[in-house]
Amino acid sequence: MTSPVNDVGALLVVGDVRTMDPARPRAGAVGIRGDRIVALGSVDEVRRELGRGRVVEHDAGGFVLPGFVDSHVHVLWAGRAQERVGLDDATSIAEIGHRLLAHDARHPGTGWIEAEAGFDPGDLAEGRLPTATDLDAAVPHRPVLLDRKGHDAIVNTAGLQAAGIDATTPDPPGGRIEHTRDGRPTGLLVEHPAADLARAAIGEPDDARRAGWIETGTRLLRGHGFTGVMDPAVGPGELAAYAAAARSGRLATRVVVMPLGDDHLDDAALQAAVRRSGVAGADPGRLRVGPTKLFLDGGGSLGTAWRSTPWPGTDGYTGNRTLSVEALRTHCRSAAAAGRGVGIHAVGDAAVDLVLDALEEVDRRTPVAGLGFHLIHAYLEPSARAMRRTASLGVALSAHPALWWNAGASVVDRLGEAVAARSNPLRSWIDAGVLVGGGSDGPGPPLSALHGMWQARTRRIRGSEHPVGPGEAITAEEALALFTTRAAAVAGLDGLGRLRVGGPADLAVTDVDPLGPAGPLPGGRVLATVTAGALHVP
Numbered sequence: 133m134t135s136p137v138n139d140v141g142a143l144l145v146v147g148d149v150r151t152m153d154p155a156r157p158r159a160g161a162v163g164i165r166g167d168r169i170v171a172l173g174s175v176d177e178v179r180r181e182l183g184r185g186r187v188v189e190h191d192a193g194g195f196v197l198p199g200f201v202d203s204h205v206h207v208l209w210a211g212r213a214q215e216r217v218g219l220d221d222a223t224s225i226a227e228i229g230h231r232l233l234a235h236d237a238r239h240p241g242t243g244w245i246e247a248e249a250g251f252d253p254g255d256l257a258e259g260r261l262p263t264a265t266d267l268d269a270a271v272p273h274r275p276v277l278l279d280r281k282g283h284d285a286i287v288n289t290a291g292l293q294a295a296g297i298d299a300t301t302p303d304p305p306g307g308r309i310e311h312t313r314d315g316r317p318t319g320l321l322v323e324h325p326a327a328d329l330a331r332a333a334i335g336e337p338d339d340a341r342r343a344g345w346i347e348t349g350t351r352l353l354r355g356h357g358f359t360g361v362m363d364p365a366v367g368p369g370e371l372a373a374y375a376a377a378a379r380s381g382r383l384a385t386r387v388v389v390m391p392l393g394d395d396h397l398d399d400a401a402l403q404a405a406v407r408r409s410g411v412a413g414a415d416p417g418r419l420r421v422g423p424t425k426l427f428l429d430g431g432g433s434l435g436t437a438w439r440s441t442p443w444p445g446t447d448g449y450t451g452n453r454t455l456s457v458e459a460l461r462t463h464c465r466s467a468a469a470a471g472r473g474v475g476i477h478a479v480g481d482a483a484v485d486l487v488l489d490a491l492e493e494v495d496r497r498t499p500v501a502g503l504g505f506h507l508i509h510a511y512l513e514p515s516a517r518a519m520r521r522t523a524s525l526g527v528a529l530s531a532h533p534a535l536w537w538n539a540g541a542s543v544v545d546r547l548g549e550a551v552a553a554r555s556n557p558l559r560s561w562i563d564a565g566v567l568v569g570g571g572s573d574g575p576g577p578p579l580s581a582l583h584g585m586w587q588a589r590t591r592r593i594r595g596s597e598h599p600v601g602p603g604e605a606i607t608a609e610e611a612l613a614l615f616t617t618r619a620a621a622v623a624g625l626d627g628l629g630r631l632r633v634g635g636p637a638d639l640a641v642t643d644v645d646p647l648g649p650a651g652p653l654p655g656g657r658v659l660a661t662v663t664a665g666a667l668h669v670p
Contacts, residue, residue: 141186147196151631167665192659199359199638200581201619204571207363211345217247224257229270249278250576252542264319285327342373350384357640357658362623371409378414390425399466423473429483433542437480473504501526511556519564528567533587534577540593553601569622570614585611586653
């Protein structure tokens with residue numbers, strides 16, 4: 133149920149209010165007119181302030197918080213995932229085959245089957261990833277693509293053929309086509325440039341379908357109490373769909389989109405695409421254009437993050453560098469000169485160091501502080517020196533506890549628990565003076581802000597009964613700020629993340645206290661969300 137306050141006059145939300153405003157940290161009620169907060173105080177005080185007239189009271193008996201903010205969640209992908217075969221929780225290659233076969237029976241045809249495949253080799257009974265041959269055993273007659281966390285892809289033989297990939301196909305710059313010892317493609321396409329060979333064969337969905345995914349994604353996030361989110365990696369073709377969704381009132385949350393650049397799309401071309409899309413003026417209250425997004429390396433759980441030392445069990449492989457150094461520098465220089473920022477996906481310590489080298493070079497000509505520049509992830513053994521450099525530049529960090537909960541076990545398997553204990557070091561980043569905003573990097577990792585707060589406080593990872601690196605845990609207050617004030621600052625969503633008279637009427641009501649014991653948080657529920665004055669009760 134969603135009720136705009138404009139239709140009911142005024143809204144009184146009652147509960148244990150945590151404002152995140154040091155000037156008035158607690159209250160008993162929030163009064164709302166239109167899309168703004170007009171009163172904070174006791175229930176009687178707010179009632180008097182609202183005065184006579186029609187007032188709707190909402191009292192779910194919960195904790196009233198600023199609407200949550202996610203500084204890094206793939207909104208469109210989250211909506212798209214609802215249409216795909218779900219394989220994230222698969223426990224064997226045989227189970228993967230059964231699910232694909234069942235989908236093919238329900239949706240017969242010759243078109244592509246796409247699946248979300250967030251599993252790691254250690255999650256499967258066979259201890260390895262499926263190959264094209266494995267997928268052929270289930271679905272040989274039509275192409276299949278398993279999307280591995282938005283980075284890699286696994287395709288069957290029909291998919292390889294549709295993409296024009298064979299033993300003679302060269303690796304694209306920044307990507308890799310895995311081969312058997314006798315030179316045949318195994319079906320694994322490593323990182324975006326290689327996976328894009330198959331994605332291009334699928335073809336582009338139209339704007340209407342994409343707008344539907346966006347609407348679904350924002351509704352999912354609103355159900356978790358989010359009122360503001362930043363969607364990274366929005367391609368030029370997806371920007372117009374965002375504009376269409378905004379113009380038609382289909383955004384259930386406020387969204388900041390990060391246009392995706394790469395080696396082949398420089399800043400000038402990317403900004404031209406932004407202008408053509410109409411995204412900037414579609415609905416400024418709901419949709420904004422944020423920093424450029426760049427992918428520099430791979431992932432820790434994928435074994436492709438760019439490290440300063442080789443990955444164990446390889447012939448000196450230190451990880452994948454998806455973007456050229458010159459493209460990184462050029463995008464950052466151009467954005468800074470125009471007063472804009474860039475968010476750079478950099479997981480491994482070598483990738484983080486290269487980003488900081490580039491930003492220090494840019495900063496000598498154009499100061500980067502305050503423009504929206506931020507590191508994305510930066511979780512795999514970043515050095516103390518890198519943290520000091522980040523703070524000195526005024527560069528922020530978008531960090532993702534839910535992703536670390538999901539990926540940590542794979543990092544333990546690949547690099548050992550000692551390395552995992554030093555990874556995703558939120559305590560150290562905050563102590564270094566870096567602005568750290570929270571996110572999920574969903575879909576795949578849990579979308580819930582409450583789950584993210586729990587992980588940041590407990591340092592628990594999937595499959596482990598004990599904390600990994602407890603010295604990097606943060607406090608309850610810091611964890612709540614991670615998904616309110618700090619995430620809003622990283623996303624550039626001014627005014628969000630705290631409750632103040634005159635501020636945006638964005639609230640989340642939960643049945644658990646985020647400042648209480650951590651244990652109940654993962655099972656906590658969002659009882660209501662208010663976005664720009666519109667009350668939504670799941």
